[in-house]
Amino acid sequence: SPQVPAGLALDTRRGLIVTTNAQSNGAAIVPMSARAARPSDIVRSDGPLAHPMGTTVDPVTGLVYIAVFSRNLVAVIDPTTRRQVDQIPGLYKASVVTVDAQRRRLYVGNADYDAKKNNFVAVVDLRTNRVIKKIATPSNSRAKVDPTTGRIWANSFDTGKISIIDPVSLQIVKTID
Numbered sequence: 305s306p307q308v309p310a311g312l313a314l315d316t317r318r319g320l321i322v323t324t325n326a327q328s329n330g331a332a333i334v335p336m337s338a339r340a341a342r343p344s345d346i347v348r349s350d351g352p353l354a355h356p357m358g359t360t361v362d363p364v365t366g367l368v369y370i371a372v373f374s375r376n377l378v379a380v381i382d383p384t385t386r387r388q389v390d391q392i393p394g395l396y397k398a399s400v401v402t403v404d405a406q407r408r409r410l411y412v413g414n415a416d417y418d419a420k421k422n423n424f425v426a427v428v429d430l431r432t433n434r435v436i437k438k439i440a441t442p443s444n445s446r447a448k449v450d451p452t453t454g455r456i457w458a459n460s461f462d463t464g465k466i467s468i469i470d471p472v473s474l475q476i477v478k479t480i481d
Contacts, residue, residue: 314336320383323359324358347379348388354373354375367381373415377398394426395414399444416444444461447469456468466480
């Protein structure tokens, strides 16, 4: 089936585009100069990229992070080989990912669409690829980092609330309805 991008990340330093396709359970890392993706651009992982959602690139290392919703993990991909080099488990229904390069962290939202009981933004230490905290948030929160302040802004796709998280305390300091 055609690769219709669901998630999108840009690595302008290395000239790469990363896309995920939840419908065909795939991902590709394509040169920005390409006119079309080639078979060699397809990401190879240790297990199926079952419903891959968000993706991001660490601007420091160039590693690619892909949220794999149906496997409750984030796959860590080497963009040169297009192969998985690590994984971050324990991320229930991983959805959207973002990097805080200054603090060497990855923030992972989750999409507990059905039960809406496991609602958090996970904080991952990029030096170890281990979850260091799960911050309780409204359901289906999707985080982005302000590169100037380090604050994490997490919007809930279900409730419309925006949680603002302090990068030092890793606590919600304000909620916008």
